[in-house]
Amino acid sequence: MRKIVIGSRRSNLALTQTDWVIAQLNKLELPYKFEVKEIVTKGDKILDVTLSKVGGKGLFVKEIEQALANKEIDLAVHSMKDVPSVLQDQFTLAAITEREDPRDVLISNDHVLLNDLKPGAVIGTSSLRRSAQLLAARPDLEVKWIRGNVETRLRKLREEGFDAIILAAAGLKRLQFSEELITQYLEPELCVPAVGQGALGLECRTDDDDLIGLLAHINDDTTARTVTAERTFLHRMEGGCQVPIAGYAVIEADQSLSLTALVGSPEGDVLLKETVNGDDPRTIGEEAAKRLLAQGAKEILDKVKKELDQQ
Numbered sequence: 677m678r679k680i681v682i683g684s685r686r687s688n689l690a691l692t693q694t695d696w697v698i699a700q701l702n703k704l705e706l707p708y709k710f711e712v713k714e715i716v717t718k719g720d721k722i723l724d725v726t727l728s729k730v731g732g733k734g735l736f737v738k739e740i741e742q743a744l745a746n747k748e749i750d751l752a753v754h755s756m757k758d759v760p761s762v763l764q765d766q767f768t769l770a771a772i773t774e775r776e777d778p779r780d781v782l783i784s785n786d787h788v789l790l791n792d793l794k795p796g797a798v799i800g801t802s803s804l805r806r807s808a809q810l811l812a813a814r815p816d817l818e819v820k821w822i823r824g825n826v827e828t829r830l831r832k833l834r835e836e837g838f839d840a841i842i843l844a845a846a847g848l849k850r851l852q853f854s855e856e857l858i859t860q861y862l863e864p865e866l867c868v869p870a871v872g873q874g875a876l877g878l879e880c881r882t883d884d885d886d887l888i889g890l891l892a893h894i895n896d897d898t899t900a901r902t903v904t905a906e907r908t909f910l911h912r913m914e915g916g917c918q919v920p921i922a923g924y925a926v927i928e929a930d931q932s933l934s935l936t937a938l939v940g941s942p943e944g945d946v947l948l949k950e951t952v953n954g955d956d957p958r959t960i961g962e963e964a965a966k967r968l969l970a971q972g973a974k975e976i977l978d979k980v981k982k983e984l985d986q987q
């Protein structure tokens with residue numbers, strides 16, 4: 677019986693996601709056992725400055741990959757939205773598991789809906805993707821930076837003068853927060869989710885054929901196809917997750933794919949958005965990128981990156 681060591685960040689969400697993956701693998705009743713090893717990443721320690729300053733979100737993944745390379749761990753469970761669009765050859769995304777609710781949600785004090793928030797209400801988010809789309813819908817709102825894990829952000833909502841915050845439904849559901857906490861689901865038409873939002877990715881060493889074979893059992897084809905379309909788009913935009921890019925694909929009744937891709941300015945005064953249909957995930961990802969680039973998406977993103985560098 678082989679023991680698989682799984683590296684996880686120490687947050688409740690990361691540990692819950694890791695336990696969920698272990699439960700799926702145990703159901704297979706194959707001769708493997710699983711052990712969790714907690715890893716504290718630099719991104720977890722640095723909570724006060726903007727993440728873009730210390731290397732973006734890829735940072736969470738990087739230290740876990742070091743542990744994979746050193747064979748301290750055999751497997752890493754990631755939120756797909758935190759995984760850079762290209763991995764080094766020595767690492768493989770062996771499976772993408774079934775997507776949880778991909779939507780963002782609004783959580784406001786006193787359960788006030790987005791349209792009913794008072795002019796100038798303060799919204800907490802640290803995502804330029806969320807701020808761009810929220811401000812496009814409600815230009816009068818004020819967006820304020822908020823950091824920390826899900827529990828910390830909920831505490832800050834109550835204690836630090838925010839009127840509302842935006843979180844991913846997937847994280848709240850996995851952590852088993854009550855539905856009553858959620859004021860409003862932001863449908864993808866209003867707020868296109870982050871590329872990969874709600875899906876988990878399982879990363880291991882490329883030469884670990886045995887583990888790759890095991891993980892294939894818990895790959896979800898629908899999620900893998902849709903997330904591949906989204907990530908192809910992200911890759912072509914040369915976007916990290918710290919810039920205002922969104923991508924969300926679904927499978928239609930006739931099994932074809934439909935990808936909605938968005939690039940915006942952080943202030944929400946420009947939102948470029950395209951929906952592309954087709955059968956091949958990579959082709960529609962490329963096509964969405966081509967259409968947005970033709971409308972000036974690169975200029976918008978370059979300006980954002982320059983501003984981040986100056987911070």
Ligand SMILES: NCc1[nH]cc(CCC(=O)O)c1CC(=O)O
Nearest residue numbers: 755757843844846847873874875
């Ligand atoms: N940005 C951090 C992060 N990375 C993954 C999730 C959970 C949702 C998911 O799996 O996409 C969250 C929290 C959030 O955005 O509210």
